[in-house]
Amino acid sequence: MSDERSIEDVLARYVRATDRRDGAAQAALFTDDSTTQIYTRTGPAAWEPVGDPLLGPAAVRYAVDTFMSPHPPLGSSHHVTANHLVDTTGDTAHISAQFVVFEVRGAERPATGWPAGTLGAQGTVRPVESGYYETDLRRVDGAWKIFRHEVRMDLPMALPGA
Amino acid sequence: MSDERSIEDVLARYVRATDRRDGAAQAALFTDDSTTQIYTRTGPAAWEPVGDPLLGPAAVRYAVDTFMSPHPPLGSSHHVTANHLVDTTGDTAHISAQFVVFEVRGAERPATGWPAGTLGAQGTVRPVESGYYETDLRRVDGAWKIFRHEVRMDLPMALPGA
Amino acid sequence: MSDERSIEDVLARYVRATDRRDGAAQAALFTDDSTTQIYTRTGPAAWEPVGDPLLGPAAVRYAVDTFMSPHPPLGSSHHVTANHLVDTTGDTAHISAQFVVFEVRGAERPATGWPAGTLGAQGTVRPVESGYYETDLRRVDGAWKIFRHEVRMDLPMALPGA
Numbered sequence: 001m002s003d004e005r006s007i008e009d010v011l012a013r014y015v016r017a018t019d020r021r022d023g024a025a026q027a028a029l030f031t032d033d034s035t036t037q038i039y040t041r042t043g044p045a046a047w048e049p050v051g052d053p054l055l056g057p058a059a060v061r062y063a064v065d066t067f068m069s070p071h072p073p074l075g076s077s078h079h080v081t082a083n084h085l086v087d088t089t090g091d092t093a094h095i096s097a098q099f100v101v102f103e104v105r106g107a108e109r110p111a112t113g114w115p116a117g118t119l120g121a122q123g124t125v126r127p128v129e130s131g132y133y134e135t136d137l138r139r140v141d142g143a144w145k146i147f148r149h150e151v152r153m154d155l156p157m158a159l160p161g162a
Numbered sequence: 163m164s165d166e167r168s169i170e171d172v173l174a175r176y177v178r179a180t181d182r183r184d185g186a187a188q189a190a191l192f193t194d195d196s197t198t199q200i201y202t203r204t205g206p207a208a209w210e211p212v213g214d215p216l217l218g219p220a221a222v223r224y225a226v227d228t229f230m231s232p233h234p235p236l237g238s239s240h241h242v243t244a245n246h247l248v249d250t251t252g253d254t255a256h257i258s259a260q261f262v263v264f265e266v267r268g269a270e271r272p273a274t275g276w277p278a279g280t281l282g283a284q285g286t287v288r289p290v291e292s293g294y295y296e297t298d299l300r301r302v303d304g305a306w307k308i309f310r311h312e313v314r315m316d317l318p319m320a321l322p323g324a
Numbered sequence: 325m326s327d328e329r330s331i332e333d334v335l336a337r338y339v340r341a342t343d344r345r346d347g348a349a350q351a352a353l354f355t356d357d358s359t360t361q362i363y364t365r366t367g368p369a370a371w372e373p374v375g376d377p378l379l380g381p382a383a384v385r386y387a388v389d390t391f392m393s394p395h396p397p398l399g400s401s402h403h404v405t406a407n408h409l410v411d412t413t414g415d416t417a418h419i420s421a422q423f424v425v426f427e428v429r430g431a432e433r434p435a436t437g438w439p440a441g442t443l444g445a446q447g448t449v450r451p452v453e454s455g456y457y458e459t460d461l462r463r464v465d466g467a468w469k470i471f472r473h474e475v476r477m478d479l480p481m482a483l484p485g486a
Contacts, residue, residue, distance in 0.1 A: 163328065182368065237367075238368070238454075241407075243407055264454060266479065268478065268479045268481075276482040280482040282452075282481065285479040288451065289451065
């Protein structure tokens with residue numbers, strides 16, 4: 001597999017772990033000395049940090065397991081990433097990717113069955129967030145791992161107590 | 163072209179055939195002994211089959227041509243796939259992909275033209291379904307073909323008579 | 325980097341330049357003799373041109389800088405592309421890609437802070453356009469450049485004075 005594809009593979013596993021709320025799987029993609037920082041957009045090409053950086057994989061795991069709201073029954077999500085730009089220099093690399101997050105909410109089938117005339121998928125798929133990942137990776141024992149991860153969100157964030 | 167890219171190419175042709183409601187083009191991507199099964203989500207990592215599997219390419223073609231609702235005038239759709247994971251072992255391979263389906267409905271231009279002040283794209287683009295493809299392929303005479311295809315839909319499905 | 329990836333790279337830079345409203349960066353991706361034409365869908369597999377073609381990179385730059393509406397404060401956009409098909413023959417190539425455009429509008433944080441109980445991303449992410457890029461590229465001094473670019477929009481367009 002090419003380096004570029006291996007690096008995209010890490011990002012694919014990262015977003016899938018987020019969608020599963022699987023902090024352990026996500027943390028395994030980071031180096032021991034990794035930093036992760038969330039930003040929100042303040043202008044066309046300007047971003048400001050939100051909160052403190054997450055230091056190392058244990059902090060990544062804790063954040064996913066603690067701060068991400070669990071999906072309701074029949075709920076799920078998709079972090080779609082697109083238009084990747086990958087630059088590799090020896091054992092370090094950068095990937096830049098767009099993302100759009102979809103919140104998926106399935107409708108409960110009524111105990112009496114769907115009403116007459118109801119057909120097809122029942123529920124909603126709704127885009128709720130978007131932005132860019134700007135992510136630096138390093139090759140460790142032959143595997144690419146994230147050592148610096150910026151999540152640049154397009155929308156302002158309301159945080160507890162802020 | 164790398165194996166990974168050739169396999170993504172099959173998936174790209176698959177979703178494009180779906181969006182065109184082109185059963186013949188889609189069927190041509192499957193092996194003679196293929197099985198296709200739709201599932202819907204019942205929990206965070208649980209899925210149940212919907213209906214019986216489609217056996218072979220003729221059943222795929224029949225399903226696309228018969229069961230998918232045709233697009234209305236100025237209607238179309240996009241199956242966006244993302245975050246592919248591809249694993250290849252010799253002449254067999256697996257691709258896992260997220261998908262989000264967008265239903266596109268163009269507005270009819272009024273006979274008297276668009277009202278004053280109307281500007282830009284007229285109509286709606288709406289996400290209506292999402293899920294994962296889990297797809298096994300085999301190399302047949304140098305070309306990758308699908309021999310097992312799982313469509314794992316996030317939303318419950320209401321079927322005629324169900 | 326493989327030719328296929330280099331060509332996808334051009335498309336990724338193209339849509340990112342559109343999202344940044346950066347006419348100069350977008351124009352740099354085109355050959356001196358390039359033609360760019362927008363189409364809108366008139367049927368399942370039928371498209372009609374909208375306006376005249378843009379001839380050369382200067383026209384591309386002018387169009388981005390003049391005709392695209394600037395983002396409002398806290399506004400941005402994402403052109404997501406997917407399901408690329410790339411065909412390369414020597415020093416020419418074609419890429420076909422689906423696109424979906426998301427309009428992003430951030431909410432302004434009230435001077436008194438977010439209301440009690442407000443949590444997470446504040447604003448809207450809305451799909452507003454979709455279609456296909458059908459794009460021909462030529463290798464010029466080792467770099468792939470666009471010499472023919474078709475933007476096939478699914479939705480009808482209302483233009484000033486039309």
